[in-house]
Structures are given as C-alpha cells and as structure tokens.
Amino acid sequence: EVKLVESGGGLVQPGGSLRLSCPVSGFIVSSYYMSWVRQAPGKGLEWVSIIYSGGSTFYADSVKGRFTISRDDSKNTLYLQMDSLRVEDTAFYYCARVPVAPPSHFDYWGQGTLVTVSS
Amino acid sequence: SYKLTQPSSVSVSPGQTATITCSGDTWGDKFASWYQQKPGQSPVLVIYQDKKRPSGIPERFSGSYSGNTATLTISGTQAMDEADYYCQAWDSSTPWAFGTGTKVTVL
Numbered sequence: 001e002v003k004l005v006e007s008g009g010g011l012v013q014p015g016g017s018l019r020l021s022c023p024v025s026g027f028i029v030s031s032y033y034m035s036w037v038r039q040a041p042g043k044g045l046e047w048v049s050i051i052y053s054g055g056s057t058f059y060a061d062s063v064k065g066r067f068t069i070s071r072d073d074s075k076n077t078l079y080l081q082m083d084s085l086r087v088e089d090t091a092f093y094y095c096a097r098v099p100v101a102p103p104s105h106f107d108y109w110g111q112g113t114l115v116t117v118s119s
Numbered sequence: 120s121y122k123l124t125q126p127s128s129v130s131v132s133p134g135q136t137a138t139i140t141c142s143g144d145t146w147g148d149k150f151a152s153w154y155q156q157k158p159g160q161s162p163v164l165v166i167y168q169d170k171k172r173p174s175g176i177p178e179r180f181s182g183s184y185s186g187n188t189a190t191l192t193i194s195g196t197q198a199m200d201e202a203d204y205y206c207q208a209w210d211s212s213t214p215w216a217f218g219t220g221t222k223v224t225v226l
Binding site: 035037044045046047050058060061094102103104105106107108109110111112 | 120150152154161162163164167168173205207209211214215216217218219220
C-alpha cells in the first residue's frame, strides 16, 4: 500500500524557517519524481517544487531561492526546507508522487501539514 | 505561469450528468488531469492523461479534450460525488499548473 505522511508544520513568524518531512512507504522514493503542492486555507492548489529521480530540482517562482526540496534515499523520505517565510506561504502542504514517464500528474498524495506564518 | 480557468460552481441533480470545463490558452500537447477534493481531505486523482482513469475510480468519471478545453464528465452523479474538482495541465515546457477549482453540488 502506498502511503505518504507529512509532518513538520506549525506556527512560525515571518522570516522564520521550517522543515517539512514526508516519509513514504509502499514504493521507493528515488524511483519516482516527488513533489510538494500547497493550498492556502479555502483556496486552490498551487504546485511548489519537484525533485526528479535523478536529483534535478525545480521550483515555482513564488518560492524560488527560499525553499529547498531534497530527499534521503536511505530513509525513503522527502523534505522541504522553507526559509525566509512570508505570510503568503501560509497553507496546507502536501507531498505527492509523480510518475516518471510522463510526469504529467500527481497519483498519490499525503494528508497534508499546515504551515501558518504569522506574527 | 500557465492559467487554467474553471467555472466556480456546478449544480447537478442526482442521477444526472455533471460537466466541468477547464480552459487554457494555447493548450498544445499538454496532458490534462483531474482531482477530486472533499472537505478536510487530500486531493484524489480521478483522471490523468486527458482520459485515463486510475484503478478504483468509478466508470462514471470520464475525461475528454478538444481545442483549448479539457472536460471532466460525471455521469449518473451520486451524492458522494459532491466535492471540489481541480484540473491540472502539464507538458515538458510548462510547470504543473492547476485550475481555479469547481465546487460540484448535488441537489
């Protein structure tokens, strides 16, 4: 059974940092593309970042230079390091699996973790 | 970023057909996917690569594409289909883009 479980969310002040984790089971994280998608409360979905199976990383313009996606193959876990957080980064953050060929969609999602940026 | 436009809401009677559109400029060879999200839950993939259905998704969900518009059709809509639906587009030159979302109400 495929499972993704996010953790690490919480309340942080503007300018602060948080690190989200997403350990997965039922598949090998390095064999797939893995992504983060966020959703502000009551709003729509927004793609944030992706890491390819080969290690290449890509970011939405809204987070480029502030967020870093990574993975630990030995722990089968995906991460999102979020620095210089802004109020507008407040959202539920979901990790999601992306098939490699083609990487056109997100086939499995975690339950999400809430990040609140507020003073 | 690539913009996808959906109707904000669609109402349908039980047993009838709900149609949700997703429009974008210069669609080209992009693939369309659709996600169902119920309140307090994560999104669930219901259609990918325009018209493919993941295992476990009922046959009443179908997808199509024409011109610059992708369409999700729910045939014989049931009360359990009441949810928000999001389209999403991708091609090798465009980052993953989501639509604005459509709230489907089963009256």
